[in-house]
Amino acid sequence: MGNLPEPLAQRLADSGLRATPQREVVYQVLLHKRDHPTAEEVFARVKTEMPGISLATVYNCLETLVTCNLVRQVNFERSPTRYCPNLEPHAHFHDEATGQTHDVKLPPAVLDQVKAVLPPGFDATSVEITFRGAKR
Amino acid sequence: MGNLPEPLAQRLADSGLRATPQREVVYQVLLHKRDHPTAEEVFARVKTEMPGISLATVYNCLETLVTCNLVRQVNFERSPTRYCPNLEPHAHFHDEATGQTHDVKLPPAVLDQVKAVLPPGFDATSVEITFRGAKR
DNA sequence: GGAATCATTTAGAACAATTCTAATTCCTAC
């Protein structure tokens, strides 16, 4: 609602951006109910407080918050699905410079360690590990 | 888990499906150049051998191969991007029954172990770990 | 061997999520 937890204005300013009402409301909505909403869901929630806001603005604000490192996108970037016939357990390394995806061998011990972070009651059928970065 | 062409007919039969020329060519194309192609790229490659094939069929074949566990999709399921204001290092657990996404705490030691699987020359700026399964 | 049945393929339309465009409004500095 009205009050912003100050990181927002500060972080935006650091990036040379303004703290607008729309950005504040979008950020508040994300902080308020942390159920990993989609852009459409954020839009619906924001509209109850700011009925005039547009979907495009919600997308813009989300993008801004992501670039300020205040918010993470879970399903990362929107690119076509890729297919891989390698059935061994492996991670993927996505080279942001070239757009190429490389397989990275995943030792069973590491995979076990990763699976062990799940609290009781969480039964995973699959794990996906994806790195992004640049390859020399 | 060999990569010979033979498993194809067998795996398909196991699932009550037929080994059609289209499915064979799509699978061959994936085996032949393992650069994680998109559906469009597969389509382009397959057309050189089977000019009449349609894009819809390529999508169908890829889906079939995925359900037979002969191929993995890298960018997983096609659903809207989700946003998360939790900036602590954490993994995500996607509950396939409810569609909900939960944060899972990621101890620094595990994160370090995971980062250590990268061969020299791979500089990662981020890692994303996603589980899928069901929560009791 | 021929009809009945079912799987598969196909072209194109439909769809959903997102991004783009161009016009407008809003700030912030001079």
Next chain:
DNA sequence: GTAGGAATTAGAATTGTTCTAAATGATTCC
């Protein structure tokens, strides 16, 4: 206050994928 950049907006456009309905192909069962 006015110029200039930043942000917002509605709606169109784009992209990747799925759906639909018709045509084709393979199997089964007499």
